[in-house]
Amino acid sequence: MGPQGTDSPVRVNGRRFRVNIMSAVAPRGAVWFTVFTATFDSEVFIRFLARPARQAGRRVHVIAGRHPVHRSKTVKAWLEENAGRIELHLMPGYSPEPSPGEILNAGIKRHVHPARTRSADDLAHETRRFLHQRQKQPHTIRGYSHARHARYTLE
Template identity: 45%
Template sequence: MSAISTRGRMHFMVFTESFTAEVMCRFLHRLVGYFGHKVHLVADGRSAYRSKEVRDWLAAHPDDVELHFLPPYSPKLNPDELVNADLKHSLPKQHRVRDQAELAAEARRFFRRRQR
């Protein structure tokens, strides 16, 4: 999962479990820690973003994060979709990852390179 700031700085979190509202709240908590001001996060319509757990987290942190939703099915408006596509094309072609841990390590390497 990643977020791109208006200044082009990328923040990311690699996780191996299923994407749930709990994972989203963990990402929001980490994201807030990077900034000293309110974060306006633009997201697509994924159900985890609209879950009660995420809404409760946002209600408890109104001065930290505000979520803004893109129109339904609008991947061209979401710059993070370009990052996802780049990740898929950047994974090693000759070497297939053997397990989830190796895939997570490759994803972290990719995101660190993109951050630089």
């Protein structure tokens, strides 16, 4: 402990891992996701969008934030080429209510603990495991879209 009025040193183990997650949550209970450690760019986003567009069996409406990648020329061109399969809707700049995807992310933060992992790969594995479990629980996912505080869903 330091003298009164000064900060006490805090010991840390130096292990800090992070992974990136993208998810799409359907009101009917489906979840698509990707967990990656690379930089988020147009190529990563397009690969992600291609999966629900291919697997959903109908036209997909994706609601996304206003990240520069979501508005890039490359993404816009891909969306034009695939207009019959997918449509991207951008959320308003200020959105205080959580989207179903943000509710899913909150679950990840509650159940996947970085302090219990030994590497970024281990953290990615635990995150994927949690998301695979959620994919098998469509009743839980449907609840994300119908939560009284959730907004920005398309039926």
